[in-house]
Amino acid sequence: MGVCLSGAVVHSTFPQEKVHKIDYSIYPTSEQLMMLIKSRRSNRAMSNAMIPKESLQMILEAAHRAPTASNSQKVFFKLIENPDDLKYISDFTIKTFEKLIKLLQTPILKLILKRIMPEAYKYLPAFNRLKIEHEKGNDLIIRKAKAVLLIYTPKSNRFGKEDANLAYQNGSLMAESLGVAQFYLGFVCSALSQDKKRVFNKRFGIDGTIHAAMGLGMPLFKYENFTDRNDIGPIS
Amino acid sequence: MGVCLSGAVVHSTFPQEKVHKIDYSIYPTSEQLMMLIKSRRSNRAMSNAMIPKESLQMILEAAHRAPTASNSQKVFFKLIENPDDLKYISDFTIKTFEKLIKLLQTPILKLILKRIMPEAYKYLPAFNRLKIEHEKGNDLIIRKAKAVLLIYTPKSNRFGKEDANLAYQNGSLMAESLGVAQFYLGFVCSALSQDKKRVFNKRFGIDGTIHAAMGLGMPLFKYENFTDRNDIGPIS
Ligand SMILES: Cc1cc2nc3c(=O)[nH]c(=O)nc-3n(C[C@H](O)[C@H](O)[C@H](O)COP(=O)(O)O)c2cc1C
Ligand SMILES: Cc1cc2nc3c(=O)[nH]c(=O)nc-3n(C[C@H](O)[C@H](O)[C@H](O)COP(=O)(O)O)c2cc1C
Numbered sequence: 352m353g354v355c356l357s358g359a360v361v362h363s364t365f366p367q368e369k370v371h372k373i374d375y376s377i378y379p380t381s382e383q384l385m386m387l388i389k390s391r392r393s394n395r396a397m398s399n400a401m402i403p404k405e406s407l408q409m410i411l412e413a414a415h416r417a418p419t420a421s422n423s424q425k426v427f428f429k430l431i432e433n434p435d436d437l438k439y440i441s442d443f444t445i446k447t448f449e450k451l452i453k454l455l456q457t458p459i460l461k462l463i464l465k466r467i468m469p470e471a472y473k474y475l476p477a478f479n480r481l482k483i484e485h486e487k488g489n490d491l492i493i494r495k496a497k498a499v500l501l502i503y504t505p506k507s508n509r510f511g512k513e514d515a516n517l518a519y520q521n522g523s524l525m526a527e528s529l530g531v532a533q534f535y536l537g538f539v540c541s542a543l544s545q546d547k548k549r550v551f552n553k554r555f556g557i558d559g560t561i562h563a564a565m566g567l568g569m570p571l572f573k574y575e576n577f578t579d580r581n582d583i584g585p586i587s
Numbered sequence: 588m589g590v591c592l593s594g595a596v597v598h599s600t601f602p603q604e605k606v607h608k609i610d611y612s613i614y615p616t617s618e619q620l621m622m623l624i625k626s627r628r629s630n631r632a633m634s635n636a637m638i639p640k641e642s643l644q645m646i647l648e649a650a651h652r653a654p655t656a657s658n659s660q661k662v663f664f665k666l667i668e669n670p671d672d673l674k675y676i677s678d679f680t681i682k683t684f685e686k687l688i689k690l691l692q693t694p695i696l697k698l699i700l701k702r703i704m705p706e707a708y709k710y711l712p713a714f715n716r717l718k719i720e721h722e723k724g725n726d727l728i729i730r731k732a733k734a735v736l737l738i739y740t741p742k743s744n745r746f747g748k749e750d751a752n753l754a755y756q757n758g759s760l761m762a763e764s765l766g767v768a769q770f771y772l773g774f775v776c777s778a779l780s781q782d783k784k785r786v787f788n789k790r791f792g793i794d795g796t797i798h799a800a801m802g803l804g805m806p807l808f809k810y811e812n813f814t815d816r817n818d819i820g821p822i823s
Pocket of ligand 1 (some may be wrong): 393395535536537538653655657658659752753
């Protein structure tokens with residue numbers, strides 16, 4: 352945690368070219384932002400179009416501007432666009448789930464595992480379906496994403512998961528405003544948490560822990576509607 | 588993880604009053620959003636003014652609209668505004684740090700602890716300073732925040748920290764657009780992670796794990812400038 356206890360950070364040595372005027376005249380109103388926030392959604396219907404380079408840059412820049420604990424700025428990004436690499440991500444995820452399915456269905460183990468990790472069995476049908484679809488050539492992991500953004504932090508960052516997910520949400524709102532489709536790759540993150548030997552990280556030269564992953568592509572169509580969430584429930 | 592594998596969610600039973608048209612005419616442009624994202628900052632200089640109720644509602648609504656793994660929507664909010672409760676949060680945090688300071692400085696333990704958790708000793712000066720300032724009546728934990736928003740999830744939510752921090756960032760951008768000052772209460776979260784007996788949660792009737800906390804108040808002044816982050820570094 353932070354040692355920056357003084358509030359406003361004033362560095363007399365802070366280079367002037369890194370200081371910029373805030374242009375409040377182009378600030379979005381809260382109504383504008385709310386419309387964006389309400390219509391943001393996980394859009395998994397992606398076309399074959401490429402994502403414009405400037406859009407990717409803006410998504411990265413937005414993510415990079417998120418706050419970090421103690422202003423460590425120890426959040427890093429890996430953007431993967433190579434088709435072989437993208438395929439590797441899906442295959443890696445499915446292979447991890449296949450191992451899990453096997454483990455969970457081993458007769459002797461089943462009796463014990465059902466007791467100590469009952470939730471795992473809830474996911475069995477989902478894992479099985481992902482696997483079957485994968486064999487048919489349907490990628491339900493990253494779908495038709497043309498890019499995957501991995502967000503990671505060094506092991507020493509004790510607020511790594513917080514920092515990375517704050518960055519994710521900034522990036523995802525930016526994608527929405529740019530008309531770029533995105534969704535959270537939670538299945539990939541689940542598989543990564545099983546990868547004790549860090550095979551995945553080594554392949555991509557990532558030194559740290561991947562806490563969040565975003566699938567990106569161009570949307571097949573524009574949504575016309577948004578729907579409400581469940582009621583927020585009691586808050587005080 | 589999710590079983591929602593179908594992409595677009597179509598519920599024939601979805602009540603029509605919960606479906607709304609997206610008004611793209613008021614969508615913020617990516618430049619507008621970027622200006623907001625770049626000028627958002629942890630504003631710890633707060634006045635004694637109260638936060639308008641409608642602003643708090645919009646911050647909550649924005650947080651509540653963030654995505655959740657498998658669309659569980661199992662992210663809950665507790666908004667604390669009562670001055671005694673706010674004081675309790677600071678006192679609780681400082682007391683936890685006092686215990687830590689004692690533990691870390693116990694002569695016999697020190698030798699061992701320095702080996703197994705060297706990072707903890709990095710925080711000692713910060714903890715000490717927080718404690719000394721607290722004794723002088725200076726609250727460096729929640730400062731002059733008029734409200735604290737706790738974001739929590741049930742224990743069963745395996746993506747609790749992710750879901751809660753995605754919600755945090757949505758709420759924090761909304762606060763920024765409303766001219767409400769906010770900062771992340773990481774010290775409080777650190778203290779909470781030590782609270783094995785859940786004394787804090789019981790006091791506030793919270794059944795679950797608190798993953799993120801936001802201090803809120805009205806800003807003493809409007810910032811004129813924003814500063815750049817460190818360079819983003821290699822991304823591919
Ligand atoms: C932590 C997390 C993990 C997720 N993992 C996946 C995933 O692996 N695959 C997927 O298609 N969607 C995934 N999602 C997207 C959710 O299913 C989606 O956010 C939820 O259904 C709400 O819909 P919305 O984002 O359109 O509002 C994930 C979301 C979160 C927050
Ligand atoms: C996970 C996390 C925990 C934080 N904890 C604290 C805190 O306890 N007290 C505080 O004053 N600021 C806290 N901050 C705010 C950071 O110090 C701040 O985000 C960072 O210095 C960057 O400045 P900015 O938010 O103004 O861009 C925290 C930020 C994050 C992301």
